[in-house]
Amino acid sequence: MANTAEGQQHPLGIYFKIWILLFILSGLSYAVDILQFEGLLRWSLVCIFMMLKAGLIVAVFMHMVWERLAIVYAILVPPLALIVLMLLMASEGDYTELTRIYYFIGGSG
Amino acid sequence: MTEVNVTDDRPSGMQGVIADWASDQRAFKGVPWGKAMMWIFLLSDTFIFSSFLVSYMTVRMSTPVAWPNASEVFALHMFGANIPLILIAIMTFILITSSGTMALAVNFGYRKNRKMTTLMLVLTAILGASFVGMQAFEWTKLISEGVRPWGNPFGAEQFGATFFMITGFHGAHVSIGVLFLLIVARKVWRGDYEDDTERRGYFTSHKGSYNIVEETGLYWHFVDLVWVFIFAFFYLW
Numbered sequence: 012m013a014n015t016a017e018g019q020q021h022p023l024g025i026y027f028k029i030w031i032l033l034f035i036l037s038g039l040s041y042a043v044d045i046l047q048f049e050g051l052l053r054w055s056l057v058c059i060f061m062m063l064k065a066g067l068i069v070a071v072f073m074h075m076v077w078e079r080l081a082i083v084y085a086i087l088v089p090p091l092a093l094i095v096l097m098l099l100m101a102s103e104g105d106y107t108e109l110t111r112i113y114y115f116i117g118g119s120g
Numbered sequence: 121m122t123e124v125n126v127t128d129d130r131p132s133g134m135q136g137v138i139a140d141w142a143s144d145q146r147a148f149k150g151v152p153w154g155k156a157m158m159w160i161f162l163l164s165d166t167f168i169f170s171s172f173l174v175s176y177m178t179v180r181m182s183t184p185v186a187w188p189n190a191s192e193v194f195a196l197h198m199f200g201a202n203i204p205l206i207l208i209a210i211m212t213f214i215l216i217t218s219s220g221t222m223a224l225a226v227n228f229g230y231r232k233n234r235k236m237t238t239l240m241l242v243l244t245a246i247l248g249a250s251f252v253g254m255q256a257f258e259w260t261k262l263i264s265e266g267v268r269p270w271g272n273p274f275g276a277e278q279f280g281a282t283f284f285m286i287t288g289f290h291g292a293h294v295s296i297g298v299l300f301l302l303i304v305a306r307k308v309w310r311g312d313y314e315d316d317t318e319r320r321g322y323f324t325s326h327k328g329s330y331n332i333v334e335e336t337g338l339y340w341h342f343v344d345l346v347w348v349f350i351f352a353f354f355y356l357w
Contacts, residue, residue, distance in 0.1 A: 019334060020230050030220040037216060037351075041209045044191055044356055053356075061352035065345055072223050072341045074334075079127060081140035082148045086159050093170045100174050104181030111184050 019074045029071045036064045126150050158335045162342045165293075169346050172286050173353055179278040188274035190355050193267075194258070208355050211254050212347065218247035219344040226337040229330035234308055237333060241305035244340065248298040255291045259284075283354070290350060293343050304336045 040060040043053055070076045075083055127150040131139050141147045148156045180187055191204040198206065225240035262283070266273050269281040308330075311317055315328035 019226070021227070023224070023227055026220065026223045026227065030216070030223075033216045033219070034213065037209075037212050040352065040356060041205065041212070044205055057352050057356045061348055064348045068219065068341055068345050068348070072219055072344075073338055078151065079130075079140060079149055080133065080137045082151055082156065082159065084137060085148075086163055089163060090166050090170070093167065093174070096170070097174050097177065100178045101181065104178040107178075107182035108184060111182065116184060 019077055021074075021077070025071060029067050032067060033064055036060050036067075040064075152329075152331045154331055154335050155338065158338045162338060165342065165346075169286075169289070169349070172282075172289065173349060176282040176286060176354070179282060180276070183276045183278055185276040187276050188272065188279045190357070193262070193274055194355060205355060207254060207258055208351065211251055212351055214247050214251050214254070215344050215347050218244045218251070219341055221247065222337045222340045226330075226334045229308070229313075229333035232314075232330065234311060234314075237330070238305050238309040241301050241308065241333070241336075245298045245301040245305065248294050248301065248340075248343075252291055252294050252298070255287060255294075259287075286350060286354060290343070290346055293346070297340050297343050300336055300339065304332060308333065 037060075040057060043056050043060075048056065069087075075087070130136060130149060140149050143149075146153075151159075192202075194208055195202040195204045196206045197203075221240045221244045225237050225244060228236040228240060262280075267280045267283070269284055271277045272280045307313065313328065313330050313332065
Protein backbone atom coordinates (compact mmCIF):
# COMPACT_ATOMS: atom_id res chain seq x y z
CA MET A 12 0.00 0.00 0.00
CA ALA A 13 1.39 3.36 -1.02
CA ASN A 14 1.22 6.16 1.47
CA THR A 15 1.26 9.54 -0.26
CA ALA A 16 3.56 11.93 1.54
CA GLU A 17 1.84 15.30 1.34
CA GLY A 18 2.98 16.93 4.54
CA GLN A 19 5.29 19.91 4.72
CA GLN A 20 8.33 18.83 6.69
CA HIS A 21 11.12 21.32 7.28
CA PRO A 22 13.85 21.78 9.86
CA LEU A 23 12.81 23.74 12.95
CA GLY A 24 15.65 26.24 12.57
CA ILE A 25 14.05 28.10 9.67
CA TYR A 26 10.92 28.82 11.74
CA PHE A 27 12.99 30.31 14.55
CA LYS A 28 14.93 32.48 12.10
CA ILE A 29 11.73 33.82 10.51
CA TRP A 30 10.21 34.30 13.95
CA ILE A 31 13.15 36.49 15.03
CA LEU A 32 12.99 38.42 11.75
CA LEU A 33 9.26 39.10 12.29
CA PHE A 34 9.99 40.38 15.79
CA ILE A 35 12.71 42.69 14.48
CA LEU A 36 10.49 44.00 11.67
CA SER A 37 7.60 44.64 14.10
CA GLY A 38 9.97 46.45 16.43
CA LEU A 39 11.20 48.57 13.53
CA SER A 40 7.70 49.54 12.40
CA TYR A 41 6.83 50.45 16.00
CA ALA A 42 10.04 52.51 16.13
CA VAL A 43 8.78 54.51 13.13
CA ASP A 44 5.93 55.73 15.36
CA ILE A 45 8.07 56.24 18.48
CA LEU A 46 10.66 58.27 16.55
CA GLN A 47 7.86 60.37 15.02
CA PHE A 48 9.03 60.01 11.42
CA GLU A 49 6.73 61.99 9.15
CA GLY A 50 5.84 62.27 5.49
CA LEU A 51 7.24 60.11 2.73
CA LEU A 52 9.88 58.53 4.98
CA ARG A 53 7.17 57.28 7.37
CA TRP A 54 4.87 55.89 4.68
CA SER A 55 7.64 54.15 2.77
CA LEU A 56 9.14 52.58 5.93
CA VAL A 57 5.72 51.43 7.18
CA CYS A 58 4.91 49.90 3.78
CA ILE A 59 8.30 48.21 3.38
CA PHE A 60 8.16 46.59 6.85
CA MET A 61 4.54 45.58 6.25
CA MET A 62 5.26 43.90 2.92
CA LEU A 63 8.34 42.14 4.29
CA LYS A 64 6.37 40.77 7.26
CA ALA A 65 3.46 39.69 5.05
CA GLY A 66 5.87 38.04 2.60
CA LEU A 67 7.71 36.12 5.32
CA ILE A 68 4.48 34.86 6.88
CA VAL A 69 2.99 33.69 3.57
CA ALA A 70 6.25 32.27 2.20
CA VAL A 71 7.58 30.38 5.22
CA PHE A 72 4.91 30.04 7.93
CA MET A 73 2.22 29.26 5.35
CA HIS A 74 4.71 27.17 3.33
CA MET A 75 4.07 28.93 0.00
CA VAL A 76 7.73 28.72 -1.12
CA TRP A 77 7.53 24.93 -0.97
CA GLU A 78 4.23 24.57 -2.84
CA ARG A 79 3.94 23.96 -6.57
CA LEU A 80 3.37 27.01 -8.75
CA ALA A 81 -0.12 25.75 -9.76
CA ILE A 82 -1.50 26.63 -6.29
CA VAL A 83 0.84 29.58 -5.67
CA TYR A 84 -0.51 31.38 -8.74
CA ALA A 85 -4.12 30.33 -8.04
CA ILE A 86 -3.93 31.99 -4.60
CA LEU A 87 -1.56 34.91 -5.07
CA VAL A 88 -2.59 36.27 -8.49
CA PRO A 89 -6.32 37.09 -7.80
CA PRO A 90 -5.49 39.58 -4.98
CA LEU A 91 -3.71 41.73 -7.59
CA ALA A 92 -7.23 42.85 -8.61
CA LEU A 93 -7.43 44.51 -5.19
CA ILE A 94 -4.63 46.90 -6.17
CA VAL A 95 -6.85 48.10 -9.03
CA LEU A 96 -9.75 48.56 -6.58
CA MET A 97 -7.45 50.51 -4.23
CA LEU A 98 -6.28 52.84 -7.02
CA LEU A 99 -9.84 53.42 -8.24
CA MET A 100 -11.10 54.24 -4.75
CA ALA A 101 -8.10 56.47 -4.03
CA SER A 102 -8.93 58.68 -7.00
CA GLU A 103 -12.62 58.57 -6.02
CA GLY A 104 -11.82 59.58 -2.42
CA ASP A 105 -9.60 62.40 -3.60
CA TYR A 106 -12.34 63.76 -5.83
CA THR A 107 -14.98 63.50 -3.07
CA GLU A 108 -12.74 65.46 -0.68
CA LEU A 109 -12.20 68.20 -3.26
CA THR A 110 -15.94 68.58 -3.91
CA ARG A 111 -16.64 68.60 -0.16
CA ILE A 112 -14.06 71.29 0.46
CA TYR A 113 -15.42 73.31 -2.47
CA TYR A 114 -19.13 73.06 -1.60
CA PHE A 115 -19.14 72.72 2.21
CA ILE A 116 -16.19 74.91 3.18
CA GLY A 117 -14.83 77.03 0.34
CA GLY A 118 -17.84 77.66 -1.86
CA SER A 119 -20.48 78.24 0.81
CA GLY A 120 -20.13 82.04 0.77
CA MET B 121 4.22 0.63 3.08
CA THR B 122 6.24 2.69 0.62
CA GLU B 123 6.32 6.44 0.60
CA VAL B 124 5.33 7.88 -2.78
CA ASN B 125 5.55 11.60 -3.38
CA VAL B 126 3.03 12.60 -6.07
CA THR B 127 5.06 15.61 -7.13
CA ASP B 128 8.42 13.89 -7.62
CA ASP B 129 8.19 13.08 -11.34
CA ARG B 130 6.25 16.16 -12.45
CA PRO B 131 7.70 19.15 -14.33
CA SER B 132 8.37 22.30 -12.31
CA GLY B 133 8.10 26.03 -13.10
CA MET B 134 5.65 27.41 -15.66
CA GLN B 135 5.57 24.06 -17.46
CA GLY B 136 4.45 22.54 -14.18
CA VAL B 137 1.59 25.05 -13.86
CA ILE B 138 0.30 24.08 -17.31
CA ALA B 139 0.86 20.36 -16.75
CA ASP B 140 -0.93 20.41 -13.36
CA TRP B 141 -3.94 22.43 -14.54
CA ALA B 142 -4.26 20.42 -17.77
CA SER B 143 -3.84 17.00 -16.18
CA ASP B 144 -7.57 16.06 -16.20
CA GLN B 145 -7.07 15.22 -12.53
CA ARG B 146 -6.87 17.41 -9.46
CA ALA B 147 -4.93 20.56 -10.30
CA PHE B 148 -3.16 21.01 -6.97
CA LYS B 149 -0.64 18.19 -6.84
CA GLY B 150 0.74 17.41 -3.42
CA VAL B 151 -1.92 19.52 -1.73
CA PRO B 152 -4.60 17.62 0.24
CA TRP B 153 -8.13 18.80 -0.56
CA GLY B 154 -8.57 20.25 2.93
CA LYS B 155 -5.56 22.48 2.44
CA ALA B 156 -6.69 23.58 -1.03
CA MET B 157 -10.13 24.47 0.39
CA MET B 158 -8.56 26.36 3.30
CA TRP B 159 -6.45 28.37 0.85
CA ILE B 160 -9.49 29.20 -1.28
CA PHE B 161 -11.41 30.26 1.83
CA LEU B 162 -8.48 32.45 2.87
CA LEU B 163 -8.42 33.98 -0.61
CA SER B 164 -12.09 34.96 -0.22
CA ASP B 165 -11.34 36.31 3.27
CA THR B 166 -8.51 38.38 1.77
CA PHE B 167 -11.08 40.07 -0.44
CA ILE B 168 -13.38 40.77 2.54
CA PHE B 169 -10.64 42.34 4.66
CA SER B 170 -9.26 44.25 1.68
CA SER B 171 -12.71 45.67 0.96
CA PHE B 172 -12.88 46.89 4.57
CA LEU B 173 -9.43 48.44 4.39
CA VAL B 174 -10.12 50.05 1.00
CA SER B 175 -13.40 51.53 2.29
CA TYR B 176 -11.50 52.81 5.34
CA MET B 177 -9.00 54.45 2.97
CA THR B 178 -11.82 55.98 0.95
CA VAL B 179 -13.67 57.56 3.91
CA ARG B 180 -10.40 58.75 5.42
CA MET B 181 -9.32 60.37 2.15
CA SER B 182 -12.69 61.93 1.43
CA THR B 183 -13.36 63.67 4.75
CA PRO B 184 -12.21 67.28 5.06
CA VAL B 185 -12.19 66.89 8.89
CA ALA B 186 -8.84 65.95 10.46
CA TRP B 187 -8.46 62.23 11.23
CA PRO B 188 -7.81 61.42 14.93
CA ASN B 189 -4.10 60.94 15.66
CA ALA B 190 -3.79 57.19 16.25
CA SER B 191 -0.52 57.67 18.13
CA GLU B 192 -2.36 59.73 20.78
CA VAL B 193 -5.76 57.99 20.74
CA PHE B 194 -4.19 54.58 21.35
CA ALA B 195 -1.62 55.79 23.89
CA LEU B 196 -1.71 54.31 27.39
CA HIS B 197 -0.85 56.24 30.53
CA MET B 198 1.82 54.10 32.20
CA PHE B 199 4.68 54.87 34.59
CA GLY B 200 3.67 58.53 34.71
CA ALA B 201 3.88 59.10 30.97
CA ASN B 202 1.79 58.59 27.87
CA ILE B 203 3.33 55.77 25.85
CA PRO B 204 2.03 55.82 22.27
CA LEU B 205 0.55 52.62 20.83
CA ILE B 206 2.01 50.49 23.62
CA LEU B 207 -0.97 48.15 23.88
CA ILE B 208 -1.09 47.71 20.11
CA ALA B 209 2.63 46.92 20.07
CA ILE B 210 2.17 44.27 22.78
CA MET B 211 -0.78 42.80 20.87
CA THR B 212 1.34 42.66 17.72
CA PHE B 213 4.15 40.83 19.48
CA ILE B 214 1.70 38.39 21.08
CA LEU B 215 0.16 37.56 17.71
CA ILE B 216 3.58 37.03 16.10
CA THR B 217 4.63 34.81 19.00
CA SER B 218 1.44 32.78 18.55
CA SER B 219 2.24 32.40 14.84
CA GLY B 220 5.62 31.01 15.82
CA THR B 221 4.15 28.47 18.26
CA MET B 222 1.62 27.51 15.58
CA ALA B 223 4.41 26.86 13.06
CA LEU B 224 6.07 24.64 15.67
CA ALA B 225 2.78 22.79 16.27
CA VAL B 226 2.52 21.99 12.54
CA ASN B 227 6.10 20.77 12.53
CA PHE B 228 5.66 18.57 15.61
CA GLY B 229 2.41 17.25 14.12
CA TYR B 230 4.18 15.92 11.05
CA ARG B 231 6.80 14.38 13.34
CA LYS B 232 3.86 12.65 15.10
CA ASN B 233 4.95 14.14 18.39
CA ARG B 234 1.49 14.29 19.96
CA LYS B 235 2.53 15.78 23.28
CA MET B 236 4.46 18.71 21.81
CA THR B 237 1.80 19.33 19.14
CA THR B 238 -0.92 19.56 21.79
CA LEU B 239 1.25 21.79 23.98
CA MET B 240 2.03 24.17 21.11
CA LEU B 241 -1.62 24.30 19.98
CA VAL B 242 -2.81 25.09 23.51
CA LEU B 243 -0.06 27.72 23.88
CA THR B 244 -1.18 29.30 20.59
CA ALA B 245 -4.79 29.32 21.80
CA ILE B 246 -3.78 30.98 25.09
CA LEU B 247 -1.84 33.68 23.26
CA GLY B 248 -4.80 34.20 20.92
CA ALA B 249 -7.21 34.48 23.84
CA SER B 250 -4.97 37.05 25.55
CA PHE B 251 -4.95 39.03 22.29
CA VAL B 252 -8.76 39.09 22.29
CA GLY B 253 -8.70 40.10 25.97
CA MET B 254 -6.46 43.07 25.23
CA GLN B 255 -8.66 44.04 22.34
CA ALA B 256 -11.69 44.00 24.67
CA PHE B 257 -9.72 46.27 27.04
CA GLU B 258 -8.89 48.63 24.16
CA TRP B 259 -12.53 48.77 23.03
CA THR B 260 -13.70 49.44 26.60
CA LYS B 261 -11.21 52.26 26.98
CA LEU B 262 -12.21 53.91 23.68
CA ILE B 263 -15.94 53.51 24.39
CA SER B 264 -15.52 55.08 27.84
CA GLU B 265 -13.73 58.00 26.16
CA GLY B 266 -16.78 58.54 23.96
CA VAL B 267 -15.78 56.86 20.71
CA ARG B 268 -18.90 55.68 18.87
CA PRO B 269 -19.49 54.40 15.33
CA TRP B 270 -21.18 57.74 14.56
CA GLY B 271 -18.75 60.11 16.24
CA ASN B 272 -15.89 60.70 18.64
CA PRO B 273 -14.24 63.58 20.51
CA PHE B 274 -10.95 63.40 18.58
CA GLY B 275 -11.82 64.25 14.98
CA ALA B 276 -13.45 62.76 11.90
CA GLU B 277 -16.68 60.89 12.67
CA GLN B 278 -15.82 57.97 10.40
CA PHE B 279 -13.00 56.93 12.73
CA GLY B 280 -15.24 54.98 15.11
CA ALA B 281 -17.19 53.18 12.39
CA THR B 282 -14.09 51.94 10.57
CA PHE B 283 -12.24 51.12 13.81
CA PHE B 284 -15.01 48.96 15.30
CA MET B 285 -15.76 47.32 11.95
CA ILE B 286 -12.19 46.36 11.06
CA THR B 287 -10.82 45.40 14.49
CA GLY B 288 -14.13 43.75 15.40
CA PHE B 289 -14.09 41.56 12.32
CA HIS B 290 -10.46 40.68 12.96
CA GLY B 291 -11.17 39.96 16.64
CA ALA B 292 -14.01 37.63 15.61
CA HIS B 293 -11.56 35.77 13.39
CA VAL B 294 -9.11 35.41 16.28
CA SER B 295 -11.89 34.16 18.60
CA ILE B 296 -13.04 31.55 16.09
CA GLY B 297 -9.40 30.59 15.59
CA VAL B 298 -8.97 30.01 19.33
CA LEU B 299 -11.99 27.65 19.33
CA PHE B 300 -10.67 25.87 16.24
CA LEU B 301 -7.25 25.47 17.90
CA LEU B 302 -8.72 24.05 21.10
CA ILE B 303 -10.87 21.54 19.18
CA VAL B 304 -7.88 20.35 17.15
CA ALA B 305 -5.64 20.29 20.26
CA ARG B 306 -8.13 17.99 22.02
CA LYS B 307 -8.27 15.65 19.01
CA VAL B 308 -4.47 15.53 18.75
CA TRP B 309 -4.25 14.80 22.48
CA ARG B 310 -6.75 11.93 22.18
CA GLY B 311 -4.79 10.51 19.25
CA ASP B 312 -7.53 10.95 16.66
CA TYR B 313 -4.94 11.37 13.91
CA GLU B 314 -2.90 8.25 14.66
CA ASP B 315 -2.73 5.32 12.24
CA ASP B 316 -4.49 2.88 14.59
CA THR B 317 -7.39 5.03 15.73
CA GLU B 318 -10.99 4.03 15.09
CA ARG B 319 -12.41 7.46 15.88
CA ARG B 320 -14.19 9.25 13.06
CA GLY B 321 -15.91 12.59 12.97
CA TYR B 322 -15.36 16.28 12.36
CA PHE B 323 -11.84 17.18 11.27
CA THR B 324 -10.74 13.54 11.48
CA SER B 325 -11.37 12.25 7.98
CA HIS B 326 -7.86 10.95 7.27
CA LYS B 327 -6.33 8.21 9.32
CA GLY B 328 -2.71 8.78 10.25
CA SER B 329 -2.51 12.28 8.84
CA TYR B 330 -1.72 15.48 10.72
CA ASN B 331 -2.67 17.69 7.76
CA ILE B 332 -5.49 19.22 9.80
CA VAL B 333 -2.90 20.84 12.07
CA GLU B 334 -1.35 22.53 9.05
CA GLU B 335 -4.78 23.66 7.81
CA THR B 336 -5.58 25.14 11.23
CA GLY B 337 -2.15 26.75 11.05
CA LEU B 338 -2.91 28.34 7.69
CA TYR B 339 -6.00 29.97 9.19
CA TRP B 340 -4.04 31.17 12.22
CA HIS B 341 -1.18 32.61 10.17
CA PHE B 342 -3.75 34.37 8.00
CA VAL B 343 -5.20 36.07 11.09
CA ASP B 344 -1.68 37.24 11.94
CA LEU B 345 -1.21 38.36 8.33
CA VAL B 346 -4.36 40.49 8.42
CA TRP B 347 -3.14 42.10 11.65
CA VAL B 348 0.10 43.10 9.89
CA PHE B 349 -1.99 45.17 7.45
CA ILE B 350 -4.33 46.57 10.12
CA PHE B 351 -1.33 47.56 12.25
CA ALA B 352 0.27 49.40 9.33
CA PHE B 353 -2.81 51.04 7.83
CA PHE B 354 -4.91 51.77 10.89
CA TYR B 355 -2.47 52.36 13.72
CA LEU B 356 0.70 53.63 12.01
CA TRP B 357 -0.83 55.60 9.13
